[in-house]
Amino acid sequence: MRDVLLRLEGLLFLADPGTRVESVQDDGEVIRVGVRCRTAGARCPGCGSWSGRLHGSYLRFPTDLPVVAGRRVVLRLRVRRFTCEDVSCVRRTFVEQVAGLTRRYSQRTERMRSAPAEVGLALAGRAGARLADVFGARVGRNTVLRLVDALPEPQPQVPRVVGVDEYAMRKGRVYGTVLHWGDDPEGRGALFSGDIFMVVMDRRWVSFMYSIPNFIPERPRTIRRALALVEPFTFERIYGAFWGRVVTADGAAGVRRSAERYLRFALEDDS
Ligand SMILES: [Zn+2]
Structure with missing residues (x-):
C-alpha cells in the first residue's frame, strides 16, 4: 500500500515535494485522496515571516482532474492554520497554501483552474465548457470565461536588439537601419523595414528605392549588400513604413524573391 501511495504522490504532486498522500479510498465512481503538507510550518502572507505555531486545521475538498478514465478524483486536503x-x-x-494545489478563496486546484482556462483560451466559453466536460472537468461556460479572465496577463517580450529606421549620413555616405525582432512570442520573427524594403501594394513583395519622394530606384549593388546583411535573420512578417503595408508570411523568402525580380529588370551600374 505504501508503494501505491508513493506512486500517487509522484503522479499527483510532482510540482510540490512538500505534499504527502496519506490515504486513498476508491468507491468505484470517486477516488478520494487524502493529502497534507509535509512542511513543519508556513510563511505568513502578511509579513513573510516563518511560523511553526499551529493554531488548528481543517479539511478542504478542492476538485481535481480525474486520473482514471471518467472517474472523479476528490482531494481531501488537510490545511493548517498557523499563528x-x-x-x-x-x-x-x-x-497555509499548497503550491500548485490551492490558492486563497478558490474551490479548485490549480490544475482544475488551468485546464479549463487553457481550453477556454483556444475555444471560448460554450465550446470550451463542452470540451472540458469530455475530459471530466465539469464547468459551465461562464466559469470557463471567468477562469480565462483570471489568467495572468502575458508578459510582453523585451526585444534584445533595437535599431532605428532612419537614414543618416556617416563619412559622407547615406545609410538606413532596419529592426529585426527575433524572439517574438510566436517565434516567427519580424522585420521592421520602414522604407528600406518598401512593402508594395501586393503584400507578398517589397521594392527598393534610393529616394521614395523622387521615385529614384536603388542601385543593384546596394540591394545585394542589403540582402547579404539580412541573410542571417529569419522573419515571417515585414512591417513597412506605411499603414497596412505588412507582409504577413514568408517574409525572408519574399525579400529574396523581390530582389531577384528587381535585379532582373534593373540596369547594372558600372562601378
Ligand atoms: Zn505575519
Whole structure:
C-alpha cells in the first residue's frame, strides 16, 4: 500500500515535494485522496515571516482532474492554520497554501483552474465548457470565461536588439537601419523595414528605392549588400513604413524573391 501511495504522490504532486498522500479510498465512481503538507510550518502572507505555531486545521475538498478514465478524483486536503509569530503583523493567524494545489478563496486546484482556462483560451466559453466536460472537468461556460479572465496577463517580450529606421549620413555616405525582432512570442520573427524594403501594394513583395519622394530606384549593388546583411535573420512578417503595408508570411523568402525580380529588370551600374 505504501508503494501505491508513493506512486500517487509522484503522479499527483510532482510540482510540490512538500505534499504527502496519506490515504486513498476508491468507491468505484470517486477516488478520494487524502493529502497534507509535509512542511513543519508556513510563511505568513502578511509579513513573510516563518511560523511553526499551529493554531488548528481543517479539511478542504478542492476538485481535481480525474486520473482514471471518467472517474472523479476528490482531494481531501488537510490545511493548517498557523499563528503569526511577528507581534507587529496585522495577521494573527493565517492558512497555509499548497503550491500548485490551492490558492486563497478558490474551490479548485490549480490544475482544475488551468485546464479549463487553457481550453477556454483556444475555444471560448460554450465550446470550451463542452470540451472540458469530455475530459471530466465539469464547468459551465461562464466559469470557463471567468477562469480565462483570471489568467495572468502575458508578459510582453523585451526585444534584445533595437535599431532605428532612419537614414543618416556617416563619412559622407547615406545609410538606413532596419529592426529585426527575433524572439517574438510566436517565434516567427519580424522585420521592421520602414522604407528600406518598401512593402508594395501586393503584400507578398517589397521594392527598393534610393529616394521614395523622387521615385529614384536603388542601385543593384546596394540591394545585394542589403540582402547579404539580412541573410542571417529569419522573419515571417515585414512591417513597412506605411499603414497596412505588412507582409504577413514568408517574409525572408519574399525579400529574396523581390530582389531577384528587381535585379532582373534593373540596369547594372558600372562601378
Ligand atoms: Zn505575519
